Amino acid sequence: MKERTITLDHGSGGRATHELVREVFARAFDNAFLGQMNDSAVLQVPAGRIAMSTDSYVVDPVVFPGGNIGSLAVHGTINDLAMSGARPLYLTAGFVLEEGLSLALLEEIVEAMARAARDAQVAVVAGDTKVVPKGKADKIFINTAGVGVVPEGLELGxxxxxxxxxxxxxxxxxxxxxxxxxxxxxxxxxxxxxxxxxxxxxxxxxxxxxxxxxxxxxxxxxxxxxxxxxxxxxxxxxxxxxxxxxxxxxxxxxxxxxxxxxxxxxxxxxxxxxxxxxxxxxxxxxxxxxxxxxxxxxxxxxxxxxxxxxxxxxxxxxxxxxxxxxxxxxxxxxxx
Amino acid sequence: MKERTITLDHGSGGRATHELVREVFARAFDNAFLGQMNDSAVLQVPAGRIAMSTDSYVVDPVVFPGGNIGSLAVHGTINDLAMSGARPLYLTAGFVLEEGLSLALLEEIVEAMARAARDAQVAVVAGDTKVVPKGKADKIFINTAGVGVVPEGLELGxxxxxxxxxxxxxxxxxxxxxxxxxxxxxxxxxxxxxxxxxxxxxxxxxxxxxxxxxxxxxxxxxxxxxxxxxxxxxxxxxxxxxxxxxxxxxxxxxxxxxxxxxxxxxxxxxxxxxxxxxxxxxxxxxxxxxxxxxxxxxxxxxxxxxxxxxxxxxxxxxxxxxxxxxxxxxxxxxxx
CATH class of the missing domain: 3.90.650.10 (PurM-like C-terminal domain)
Known part of the structure; x- marks a missing residue:
């Protein structure tokens, strides 16, 4: 049986993109915000100070003992927020996929992301997927950005x-x-x-x-x-x-x-x-x-x-x- | 004269990364939040609802009539926020650079980003830079994530x-x-x-x-x-x-x-x-x-x-x- 892989179609913004979002991303990250399926997620935050951070992940190999690029992308950005003393609330996830990436590997990575987010009680509320031709990226790069709430009176730096x-x-x-x-x-x-x-x-x-x-x-x-x-x-x-x-x-x-x-x-x-x-x-x-x-x-x-x-x-x-x-x-x- | 280019050193997290951040990114995006130079930026937001969005940009060619990947990355994420009726406030920027990228081209892109953000009265408050070996990405990929404030009572979708x-x-x-x-x-x-x-x-x-x-x-x-x-x-x-x-x-x-x-x-x-x-x-x-x-x-x-x-x-x-x-x-x- 031929292994299913990512094609340029999956990044077109059309039918194949919608199927990928529905079958892989929305299923794994299941939450009410992503379910809105609008251009951005609308979220409730308490008044006060928020922390905001971003990191791109390009780790090679993408799967390693103790995790993969997906769990790493969740942990890393949560940790950047935590270093401000913030309670992390929401993450976004941006994927750059190389044409030919194994769909099974993508699912493994996305499931690890979703598990890491669930374990941390953080919701992945918005995402984006781009596909570049074979040889123009290395399997998968993930960006996560995050927002958290900084407790009153805390001042770290x-x-x-x-x-x-x-x-x-x-x-x-x-x-x-x-x-x-x-x-x-x-x-x-x-x-x-x-x-x-x-x-x-x-x-x-x-x-x-x-x-x-x-x-x-x-x-x-x-x-x-x-x-x-x-x-x-x-x-x-x-x-x-x-x-x-x-x-x-x-x-x-x-x-x-x-x-x-x-x-x-x-x-x-x-x-x-x-x-x-x-x-x-x-x-x-x-x-x-x-x-x-x-x-x-x-x-x-x-x-x-x-x-x-x-x-x-x-x-x-x-x-x-x-x-x-x-x-x-x-x-x-x-x-x- | 040899053209200055991005090397793997620039992604090490060490001295070269700090120089790149100081001389290219911090200079262009100059604002008090980035100036904190901590793992995340701490920001003030009014109570209520925020909109959050992300997009990765992989456009080819990176410079085109009417803009470049940098201005596009700012406009695109601002627009995703605006589609929820949100007033965009803050952006993060994550860069994946290919070893060998011209430093002059990177500066041109980052300056266009900074100009687009200034014109839109949006601050780029946090960033990240990764470098991958030559042939493992195509020049430059940029992710922007954004946060905006949704006016009371507005309900678009x-x-x-x-x-x-x-x-x-x-x-x-x-x-x-x-x-x-x-x-x-x-x-x-x-x-x-x-x-x-x-x-x-x-x-x-x-x-x-x-x-x-x-x-x-x-x-x-x-x-x-x-x-x-x-x-x-x-x-x-x-x-x-x-x-x-x-x-x-x-x-x-x-x-x-x-x-x-x-x-x-x-x-x-x-x-x-x-x-x-x-x-x-x-x-x-x-x-x-x-x-x-x-x-x-x-x-x-x-x-x-x-x-x-x-x-x-x-x-x-x-x-x-x-x-x-x-x-x-x-x-x-x-x-x-």
């Missing part, structure tokens, strides 16, 4: 780190990037490295509820922990010291990094949050994080200082200091 | 057309699609066919202010006027009759369609709105449309009936009737 604060992370470093890379390069470690791709908004809500003093939340995706902390160090004009011996890194991730000559501090994560909090609430914050399934391996990994403003320094196991700059060059293309 | 209503359009049919196609195929008509790409929210606001009785607004993009009216006929379970002699079509567009064997009723528009209104307000609505620069050629082109529910019928110049189905097959790939 990369500019709020202060000397004396500490740096927390909710778990192990480098899992997503190494899961992608090992799959792509066909590297088999003992056991398979799983992506950490996950929606962090619940964890973040619990943290902010218990510790409203949190100053900065940011997810260390592309560029990894080192690049993300550099961004914060510059925005806040502070120095950040990372303690090498405190960094939580899985043995298999560390092994794969060594094999490929990569530094896990520059490898992407998709289910991790860096939280900068006053030292006085660090213990409480760690307790809250560790009480959540996505924070069991939470650690205090660094501190904010007034030395070396704008810079991140690694305090090594043997007592040395190493400057951690932003990622230079392309370490890992198409990681998300 | 494809399901509200009623027998006795009439169909209005704000101007000529098929301009965008034929501008793209003539450019792509190197067809020179007398004078160049210009895309009609434009932001329609001002025109729509004036129309709704004067005629709150408007039932349906929809922009006939991919699939053209015929496909869009089919959608409405199905949603409202009514018949729609189009009057061939009333259709506004430019001579050069008609000529190019004939040359290429295309029916202008299936060709995409990017600055047109179909308005379905009670017959009693048709004259007033036409007056309002004609008083706006984007509605000078507005016409009454059809009527809603209780015959043939779910179908669109063309009443031809010679007194015949022709069923206009949704677009079948891919008439014009990558038109938007």
């Amino acid at each position: 990369g500019q709020y780190a202060r000397p004396g604060d500490v740096v927390l992370i909710n778990g192990t470093i480098g899992d997503h990037g190494m899961a992608i890379l090992c799959t792509r390069e066909g590297i088999a470690m003992e056991g398979e490295i799983q992506s950490d791709s996950a929606a962090l908004h619940d964890l973040v809500a619990e943290l902010l509820e218990a510790c409203p003093q949190v100053r900065v939340l940011r997810d260390p995706t592309r560029g990894g922990v080192a690049t993300t902390l550099n961004e914060i160090a510059r925005q806040s004009e502070v120095g950040i010291r990372l303690f090498e011996e405190a960094l939580p890194i899985r043995d298999d991730v560390a092994g794969a990094c060594e094999l490929l000559g990569l530094d896990p501090l520059y490898v992407a994560n998709e289910g991790k949050v860096l939280a900068i909090v006053p030292r006085s609430v660090a213990e409480k914050a760690l307790d809250v994080l560790r009480g959540h399934p996505l924070g069991r391996d939470a650690r205090l990994i660094g501190e904010v200082t007034d030395r070396d403003p704008g810079r991140v320094v690694l305090c090594t196991r043997i007592g040395g200091h190493r400057l951690l700059d932003m990622l230079r060059g392309e370490q890992l293309p198409r990681i998300c | 494809g399901q509200y057309a009623r027998p006795g209503d009439v169909v209005l359009i704000n101007g000529t049919i098929g301009d965008h699609g034929m501008a793209i196609l003539c450019t792509r195929e190197g067809i020179a008509m007398e004078g160049e066919i210009q895309s009609d790409s434009a932001a329609l929210h001002d025109l729509v606001a004036e129309l709704l202010e004067a005629c709150p009785q408007v039932r349906v607004l929809r922009d006939p993009t991919r699939g053209g006027v015929a496909t869009t009216l089919n959608e409405i006929a199905r949603q409202s379970e009514v018949g729609i009759r189009l009057f061939e002699e009333a259709l506004p079509i430019r001579d050069d567009v008609a000529g190019a369609c004939e040359l290429l064997g295309l029916d202008p009723l299936y060709v995409a528009n990017e600055g047109k709105v179909l308005a379905i209104v009670p017959r009693s307000v048709a004259e007033k609505a036409l007056d309002v449309l004609r008083g706006h620069p984007l509605g000078r050629d507005a016409r009454l082109i059809g009527e809603v009936t209780d015959r043939d529910p779910g179908r669109v019928v063309l009443c031809t110049r010679i007194g015949g009737h022709r069923l206009l189905d949704m677009l079948r097959g891919e008439q014009l790939p990558r038109i938007c």
Whole structure:
């Protein structure tokens, strides 16, 4: 039997597009907003501040241990909203499909998206599908944009780190990037490295509820922990010291990094949050994080200082200091 | 001198990404929200209903008479919001760039986006850039998602057309699609066919202010006027009759369609709105449309009936009737 594939017809805006929307997208994302089938979805939001974010996903391979491009596209944008402290409400989904894409693969991806959205209690309210001729894209690219509601009085941002604060992370470093890379390069470690791709908004809500003093939340995706902390160090004009011996890194991730000559501090994560909090609430914050399934391996990994403003320094196991700059060059293309 | 181009580094999330964001995107889209440089933008919205929409743009060629993929990406999503009667407020922009893309071309596109957004008084508040290896995308794909505010009491939708209503359009049919196609195929008509790409929210606001009785607004993009009216006929379970002699079509567009064997009723528009209104307000609505620069050629082109529910019928110049189905097959790939 011939495998059903995406054709240029599916992007025409005509009959085939309508069938695809009805049979694949509307079925998976089933909700009243999409059901309106108008040019935009009309939604109710409470008065106040909203957060808005977007990300395009071009990960290669599109299916990997721990998820696929669809679940990643939901988690990633939810997490960007959560980093503002927002409760994510609505997502849009834009698809660019390559002619010849397997319809079964598209369905698998869309179902994973829908499941991730349902699990996160977020509705996919509007979508769009374009098809480009074979060779003009690589299987599937997905854009998600999201809207969430920011609780009254909350003020988080990369500019709020202060000397004396500490740096927390909710778990192990480098899992997503190494899961992608090992799959792509066909590297088999003992056991398979799983992506950490996950929606962090619940964890973040619990943290902010218990510790409203949190100053900065940011997810260390592309560029990894080192690049993300550099961004914060510059925005806040502070120095950040990372303690090498405190960094939580899985043995298999560390092994794969060594094999490929990569530094896990520059490898992407998709289910991790860096939280900068006053030292006085660090213990409480760690307790809250560790009480959540996505924070069991939470650690205090660094501190904010007034030395070396704008810079991140690694305090090594043997007592040395190493400057951690932003990622230079392309370490890992198409990681998300 | 070697032309500067996009490299994989620009998508790394590291130093090169930050430079690109600062020098190209942040400079062009300059506003306080983007300036926050956090994972999502935090925005103020009035209480009530918001409209949310998304579209990906893959048009080929990326520059065409009357615009480029950047201005198109702004106009298109603004128009989707306007079709709900919403006042567009905020856009996000997600870029997928092909390694090797000319930096000068990217700047030209981003500047056109920024100009289109400024002219429409809409802010681009969040963005994302991915780079894929050469041959894995075609130059540049852009996704825009948008949020707007829907005025109290307004209720528009494809399901509200009623027998006795009439169909209005704000101007000529098929301009965008034929501008793209003539450019792509190197067809020179007398004078160049210009895309009609434009932001329609001002025109729509004036129309709704004067005629709150408007039932349906929809922009006939991919699939053209015929496909869009089919959608409405199905949603409202009514018949729609189009009057061939009333259709506004430019001579050069008609000529190019004939040359290429295309029916202008299936060709995409990017600055047109179909308005379905009670017959009693048709004259007033036409007056309002004609008083706006984007509605000078507005016409009454059809009527809603209780015959043939779910179908669109063309009443031809010679007194015949022709069923206009949704677009079948891919008439014009990558038109938007």
